[in-house]
Amino acid sequence: MLNNIMVGKYYPIKSKIHYMHPLSKIICTLLFISMLFICNTIELSLFLCALTLLMMFMSHIPVKIYLKAVKTLRFLLIFIIIINYFSHATLEVTVIMMLRLVLIVLYTTILTLTTPPNEITYGLELFLSPLKLIGVKVSKIALSISLALKFIPTVIDQGNKILKSQASRGIDYDNSNFAGKFIAIKAMLFPMFALTLKRANQLADVMEVRLYNISEKRTNFRINKWGFFDVYLTLIHLALIVVIIMKEVVA
């Protein structure tokens, strides 16, 4: 049951996108999201859609994985249609809104599917590092995000185990009505919370003993190197956003 939450988890295969440096991927993602919000015409939105599809293709990840991510949006999309119908918005505006939602999810899913969590946080840390100059504790934030991401699969795994265990005691999620499901989740959350806390404490001890120091520099053993493709893709995104800005501003 909980496996449905695993949307966007790192998908370990080889592709040009997988080999990119995390910083360039983050920059491209942010540029893309900005472009999405700047553009107001359907042609440009469809163009960005084509760009997304191209990158999805280059990531070599099966389409149905991406579809799973979009599936979770279906209610929201219907909601948008309904709202826009009642506020008499044009078809074009509605389509652009829906496209924006779908494309944001798809593009960020490309990021999370092709970049392991520690690389994402490394990239984020690099990206936010200018903020260190104004006193923002970038390293601490990056560490918190990194640990949270790292633990998602284990916590979910633990949750699954507890659900199964509770099922043997008669607290069955899968075979209950709505009220039963609610109680079953409650019976899962408490032990899961307690276990996660215990794990967090033990892990903190382990990291301390293994000489982790948040404020010190360390060798980052395996981050993808910045390569030609990184430059290429980042420049393309930059060029695109400049073009889009000019089009929108001029129009």
Added chain:
Amino acid sequence: MEIKFENVSYIYNHRTPLSKQALKNINIEFKKDKINGIVGGSGSGKSTLVQLINAILVPTYGKVRIGRFTNQNGKKIKNVNKLRFDVGLIFQFPEEQFFNNTVKKEIIFGMKYFKYQTNNIDKRCSDALKMVELDDSYLERNPFSLSGGEQRKIAIASVLAFNPKVIILDEPTIGLDSGSKNNLIKLIKMLKNKYNKTIIVISHDVDMLHKISDYIFVLDKGEIVLEGTKYEIFSQPDVLDKYGIKCPKIMDFSNMVLLKKGIKIGYRDDIMDLMKDIYRYVK
């Protein structure tokens, strides 16, 4: 109650790049009213196997027959809670699932909220405690304040409250010190002898399995490679060694005497009996 695996295979994440076959064409018939031991190295598929017995998992191929129920792909079991009445499965580290502040609530939670049996809940609770040799004084205690061995017993009691005919224990003695371990061994034997339960125990602790099992199944890489009485199984150290399984030390001794000296002293359960055998054969 018959428990039979017919050509059962289980594949995790079937049809994805992360697929992993945990069980291959398993055919087993567990012995009724006996203690069935399942032994195998890490990754042999033991935990997957028992989850197929109370339908927490559904076979990818094949059928599992549990009394009048059949667990197979494509045919969801109606009233699976009735299955849980008959088959109680206790996972590793069952005390990790506690979330109530009294032992009583822990034991009857499933029954009470899921309305499995609304009459006589309190009596069932006391009966369950009696089965694990704890008295009613434990009812109002906080489960988190109990020792590891006691917690384990309470977790077992919460499954026993359904009075299942079959009890499955996954690594019941893991993490316990000698005192608690011996206590639990006594308990499992009593469940068979006094309460006539069919018991299935998974463990990598062969010494413990030797003390309690009547019949043993050996799993290796998802397949059943050996089965027999414990004496039949543990008198084959070279075969077991292929699968990375050691014999209980008490059997190992007799095996070694036979191998090195050609003398067949008995296969024993108890060290005193072994001692008497040694004495007889040395003099």
Added chain:
Amino acid sequence: MDDIVIIKDLNFKYDNKLIFSRFDLEIKRGSFTTIVGPNGSGKSTLIKIILGLIRVNSYINIDQSLLCNDNLKTIRRKIGVVFENPDNQFVAETVMDDIAFSLENMKYNKVEIRKRIEKFTRYLGIYHLLEREPYSLSGGEKQLVALASALVIEPKILILDEALTMVDREVKEKTYKILQELHKTDNLTIINITHDLEDSLYGEEIVVIDRGQVILKGPKELVLEEEKVFNNIGIDLPFMASLSIKLKYYGLVDKIILDMDEMVDLLWK
């Protein structure tokens, strides 16, 4: 041979419970010591104190340095630890990154890191697991990864905190063989904490702790004769020790024999 760990007069209370009172312990450099005691005897707390995770005011000397706030880093560089729960020790998404973690923190360069990872993973037979996610491994494989992470810093002391209690016997024996090798060739001091006395057969010395006190200490052949002590604290003797004691009582052997081969040969000359 000097002492690599010296604890003098340790007093420690937790939650108003007295855990250690006037506790003394010395571990010789290069020894393989098993510290054994029932659950709740204070074994794990002792390890936390030695690692500086719990700060105390008592005299604790590790490898000729006094344990204090200023030199925690230096001392921790010399100690590799494997904890009990395989699931709660992983800090990275792949085995390789996890093993590299300590070395990254110690600022070793990438070449050296790669070299050491290859050396130790090959030695432990887990080289093929480098790109796997730690939580997808079996229990035994997880502990081997944790062991690699500890050994890769080339510590002077290796501490196993109930590290092999959840692991099956095959992995246990394989791991202990490796530890015995390391102990011989690299003069590694090994401290193995366990509640299972069978594990003490792989080491040399035994220290028995109960309720925050050392109640027995010495070479295993002598300590394992003390049947009454172990009965009192509720720990079962290892099979060979138990058998030896009974055979000795009936006059068939005259001392504790821990090796099964030796015992069989002795009985049937």
